Amino acid sequence: MAAPAFKVLLIADSTIEPLARFLGQGRGDIDVSVAPYDQVFNALAGDLGGADFAVVFTQPHKVSSEFGRALQYEPFDRAALGEEFDAFAGLVAKAASKVATLAVVTWAPPPWALPASGYSWQRPHDVSRLLAEANLKLAAVADSHRNLLLIDQAGCLAGVTAFDPKLWAMGKVIYSRPALEAFARQIRCVIDAIRGRSRKLIVLDLDNTLWGGIVGDDGWQNLKLGGIDPIGESYALFQRQLKGLQRRGILLAIASKNEESVALEAIRNHPEMVLRIDDFVAWRINWRDKAANIADLVRELNLGLESVVFIDDNPAERDLVRRSLPEVLVPDWPADPAMFPIALYDLRCFQTVHVSEEDLQRTRMYQQERQRSEALDAAGTRDKWLRSLSMKVRVRRLEQANVARAAQLLNKTNQFNLSTRRLTEAAFADWAEQPGHAVLTFEVEDRFGAYGLVGLLGLSTIDGDRPYLTAPFNGDSHILNPPQGAVLRIVDWVVSCRVLGRGVEETMLAVAARSARRADCSRIVATYLPTPRNKPILAFLAALPAVQRCGDDFIMAPQDCHVPEYVSLSDPSGQEAPLYVDDHRR
Amino acid sequence: MSTTIAADEALACRIREALARALEAPPEAIPPTAAQGSLEKWDSLGHLSVVMELEAEFGLSFSMEEAIAMRSVTDVMKIVKKRLGGS
Secondary structure, eight states, X not given: OOOOOEEEEEEESSOOHHHHHHHHTTOTTEEEEEOOTTOHHHHHHTTGGGOSEEEEEOOHHHHOHHHHHHHTTOOOOHHHHHHHHHHHHHHHHHHHTTSSEEEEEOOOOOGGGOOOSXXXXXXXXXXXXXXXXXXXXXXXHHHHOTTEEEEOHHHHTTTSOOOOHHHHHHHXXXXXXXXXXXXXXXXXXXXXXXXXXXXXXXXXXXXXXXXXXXXXHHOGGGOBOSTTOHHHHHHHHHHHHHHHHHHTTOEEEEEEOSOHHHHHHHHHHOTTOSSOGGGEEEEEESSSOHHHHHHHHHHHTTOXXXXXXXXXXXXXXXHHHHHHOTTSBOOOOOSSGGGHHHHHHHHOOOOOSSOOHHHHHHHHHHHHHHHHHHHHHHHOSHHHHHHHTOEEEEEXXXXXXXXXXXXXXXXXXXXXXXXXXXXXXXXXXXXXXXXXXXXXXXXXXXXXXXXXXXEEEEEEOOTTOOSSTTOOOOOHHHHSOGGGOEEEEEEEEEEOGGGTTTTHHHHHHHHHHHHHHHTTEXXXXXXXXXXXXXXXXXXXXXXXXXXXXXXXXXXXXXXXXXXXXXXXXXXXXXXXXXXXXXOTTO | OHHHHHHHHHHXXXXXXXXXXXXXXXXXXXXXXXXXXXXXXXXXXXXXXXHHHHHHHHTOOOOHHHHHHOOBHHHHHHHHHHHHHTO
């Protein structure tokens, strides 16, 4: 089943049509339309055409006529200028409630009046400062509207000749082709982030990728890394950049042809290494085929190949991985290490919509995971291992404090995801509030550490609720046969792959069963909506001991669903009732 | 003489392909006689994309005068040949 195209609406007070072409190029999954020229206020006040994502480009002198006067060194009214920008920020805030995600491009001076001199930050005609203040107003709105993003114009266009006077004169296009392409790249990567398609893991080669030289031949003392050497400095800068990504939640791993002990010694001992052992979630340092090593790493980390980037200076290795694992992004890599940081930046595939607490802790969580697998090896049998974990599962209703993380989990999880519903925070919270609906969140912890919020159930006692509007549905009559009792429908069932296979899934089902009993439902129905990536949940459902399968519907009786004995389930609110679905029929 | 004709044809082909990309049309929809007005998508808005795409294809930056004068495949041929020929 082809997913519906992702609808993008461009709204601008200049000619923006050429951007639509660059955005849509080679992307059949994106459908771009353009609001009428120079009708920004009308477009924002309107219904935004049912777009999934709207992007707004405005010029500051068109938003504020007083700013236009300042730009021309005319006398201007500072207070009125502030009010004009405030009014626009207010309009943006209202528009944000009408679309799943809204992006506003920050203001920059018009390219024919680029203020570069000191006076542009000083009164009376302090246009640089006025623009900075105007952008802060947008940032303040974005603080309180989580589906509003700002696209940094100056950052996006850095290093680009942004203006083509001829295009402006001929057709009021204020951006050059390179500028439009830069915006297109940035917007596509925001779209990928919204749709949960950003990359999550970078697998790195070592020799001549993380450092200059061959550690096995040269010895770690002679590697080019840091120091006063320009080549060494380039590698150090590249490592610092990777470290920044790692802190933000991107995982790092190693695939290198080396003696493991020699390579690890270099990572531990070289004084200029920025990345240390603790910064990597896993490694394969051996003489085997790198594609096999990467596939193996990805299996160990429970990730999909489509979340991986592989960086190697050796074109032959890149070619092998590209051919063997086409889902892995294998960028062409420059020969010159000075270009590495730019090459990494240019990938633009690590975008997230927001940086969450989970992102900041991610590497540590995966390291705890490694300790767990080591414990599994030590414990011998799987059963003994599960008992040794001391699994604790905490269930809560969706609430203000966890809605951001819950929405992130809903939108990023692909593998253990029943219906792959993608909803904004606001829409998800709103769904949970409806009578007969409940969203339960699951936090998990074991003796190695906390995983955080890693599970979600969206439950409904409304017979008509389907996980997805477009989902085909049949067999209604025999499942929802009234004499056999009401049905509790599992609409969303999402578990982070980090906790799969240790009782969390079964515990969640048992919690759903409690909700079902409380709402007098005699059956639980989960409708599997297949995507190319959600086989793991199907495998789980199909293997349940007391499940009745009818097409993609999995039907269970509440009395058959139990919390595994090695899991302790708790409800921090201390009161059970609020966790369960309201029975709207009463 | 025949080499010049072959070179001209190759150039015309590149131009038509660039036009097709700019106007988001299949290459066969751009005949050698294509001109502004004869193709629905080659309007003033489409022309901006045409200019951008030709600049990218040939690594050139056209003057506004040149950009305005490109009203047909034949016009584009003349201008591009002049610029590439360096004369």
